[in-house]
Amino acid sequence: MSDTVEAVLDTLAETAPEIRGGLVGRREYQDGENPSGETQLAADVHADRLLEERLLAIDGVGSYASEERDEVIEDGSGLAVAVDPLDGSSNIKPNNSMGTIVGVYDAPLPASGHDLVAAVYTLYGPITTMMAAVDGTTTEYVIEDSEARSASDSSSGQSPRDSERHVATEGVELPNEPTVYGFGGRVPDWTPEFTDYAREIEQELKLRYGGAMIGDVNQVLTYGGVFAYPALESDPNGKLRLQFEANPMAAIVEAAGGASSDGERSLLDVEPEDLHDRVPVHLGNRDLIDRLEGALADGG
Numbered sequence: 001m002s003d004t005v006e007a008v009l010d011t012l013a014e015t016a017p018e019i020r021g022g023l024v025g026r027r028e029y030q031d032g033e034n035p036s037g038e039t040q041l042a043a044d045v046h047a048d049r050l051l052e053e054r055l056l057a058i059d060g061v062g063s064y065a066s067e068e069r070d071e072v073i074e075d076g077s078g079l080a081v082a083v084d085p086l087d088g089s090s091n092i093k094p095n096n097s098m099g100t101i102v103g104v105y106d107a108p109l110p111a112s113g114h115d116l117v118a119a120v121y122t123l124y125g126p127i128t129t130m131m132a133a134v135d136g137t138t139t140e141y142v143i144e145d146s147e148a149r150s151a152s153d154s155s156s157g158q159s160p161r162d163s164e165r166h167v168a169t170e171g172v173e174l175p176n177e178p179t180v181y182g183f184g185g186r187v188p189d190w191t192p193e194f195t196d197y198a199r200e201i202e203q204e205l206k207l208r209y210g211g212a213m214i215g216d217v218n219q220v221l222t223y224g225g226v227f228a229y230p231a232l233e234s235d236p237n238g239k240l241r242l243q244f245e246a247n248p249m250a251a252i253v254e255a256a257g258g259a260s261s262d263g264e265r266s267l268l269d270v271e272p273e274d275l276h277d278r279v280p281v282h283l284g285n286r287d288l289i290d291r292l293e294g295a296l297a298d299g300g
C-alpha cells in the first residue's frame with residue numbers, strides 16, 4: 001500500500017467519528033440541491049466540507065470531487081479522490097444506517113474504475129466499520145473513537161480527533177452460499193426483465209433492504225447475495241452515480257471475490273462521460289450476477 005493510500009485510510013478513520021458525531025442536529029433539509037438535483041441535508045454538506053479539508057491536506061492527493069459539488073477541486077498534482085460524503089442520507093430522519101464512500105483514482109476525474117488504487121467505505125451502524133479494497137484485497141476495520149463527544153463540538157475548523165482503526169477481517173470474501181438480497185427503486189418502475197429476475201431471486205433469498213447502499217452491500221458481503229439499484233422505466237441509468245458510488249463499491253465487492261454489473265459488463269469496464277453520470281448497479285455473488293446479465297439479455 002502506498003503512503004498516500006495509507007494516509008487516506010487513516011484520515012477516513014479519523015474523520016468518521018466526527019462525521020458521525022456531526023449528524024446530531026443536522027437532520028434538516030437545506031435550500032440547495034446537489035448536481036443530481038437532490039435536496040441536500042445539512043449533514044451532507046457538513047460531511048462534504050470536512051472530507052474536502054482533510055483529504056486535500058494529504059500529501060499526494062491532488063484533487064477532490066464529490067456528489068455534493070458540480071466541479072472537481074484541484075489542489076496540485078497527485079491522486080484524485082471521489083467522495084459520496086453521506087450515502088443513504090435520507091436514513092438520517094428514521095435513524096437508520098448511513099456511510100461514506102471514497103474512490104481513490106490514479107487518473108483525472110471522471111475516471112474508469114480500473115484507475116482505482118483504493119476503494120473505501122465507512123459504515124455508521126451500531127458500530128463504525130470501514131471496508132477497504134487495496135491491491136486486490138478487501139479488509140474490514142473497526143474504528144474506535146477514543147474521545148466520543150457531542151456533535152456540537154465538531155466543526156470543519158478543528159484538527160482531526162483521536163481515533164484508531166483495527167483490522168477485523170483481512171481478506172473479506174463473499175460466502176459461497178448466498179442468503180440475502182436487496183433491490184432499490186419502485187417495483188412498478190422496474191423493467192419487465194429485471195422484474196422476472198427479482199421474482200426468481202425472491203424464491204431463493206431473504207429480503208434485506210435498508211435504503212443505504214453501503215448498509216445493504218455490507219449485508220451482501222457478510223451473508224452472500226445480491227444488491228441492485230437497477231435501470232428504471234423512468235430512468236434507464238437508475239439512480240446511483242458511477243464515480244462516487246458504483247465504481248468504489250464494485251472494486252470492494254470484486255476484490256472480495258464477487259462480481260459487479262451495469263446489466264451487461266463489470267461496472268469497472270463502464271467508460272465515464274461526465275463526473276455525475278448515473279449507472280444501473282448490481283453487486284453480489286458471481287453466479288447471481290451472471291444470472292442477472294442472462295435475464296436482462298434474454299429480454300433485450
Ligand SMILES: O=P(O)(O)OC[C@H]1O[C@](O)(COP(=O)(O)O)[C@@H](O)[C@@H]1O
Pocket residue numbers: 038067084086087088089090184185211212213214229239
Ligand atoms: O430511497 P431509495 O430509492 O430506496 O434509494 C436508496 C438508494 O439511494 C441512496 O441513498 C443514494 O445515495 P445518497 O444518499 O448518497 O444520495 C443509496 O444509498 C440507496 O441505495
Ligand SMILES: [Mg+2]
Pocket residue numbers: 084086087088213245
Ligand atoms: Mg449515495
Ligand SMILES: [Mg+2]
Pocket residue numbers: 044067084085086087088089
Ligand atoms: Mg450522498
